[in-house]
Amino acid sequence: MLLKERIQTLFKMNLHHICTYWSVFFSFGLCIAFLGSTIMYLRCQTQSTLSQVTLVFFSQQFCLIIGSSIGGVFKKT
Structure with missing residues (x-):
């Protein structure tokens, strides 16, 4: 029970940071998901090959x- 109480205390103390990190990663995920579904339209509009367009997405994530x-x-140091 001591470990569970300690985790709950840490969670409550860092709730603002947890919500901030969650919202940042959630918004990044939405942006990438939105762009991924439009990859074929982007390919047609730029008159590129599919491998060229996917290289752009890979480079962004890398x-x-x-x-x-x-x-x-x-930040750690």
Whole structure:
């Protein structure tokens, strides 16, 4: 029971941070989900191949992961 109470206390103390992080990742997810469903229209409008368009999405996500990792390292120190 002690562990459960400690987790609940930590959750209550950090509720603002938890809600902020959740909303940021939720909004990122919605943006990516929205763009993913329009990939074929984007391909037609830019007159690109499907592999070129998907490379753009991959690059965006890869840079997001790298930037988040580097930002986390700087924030931690």
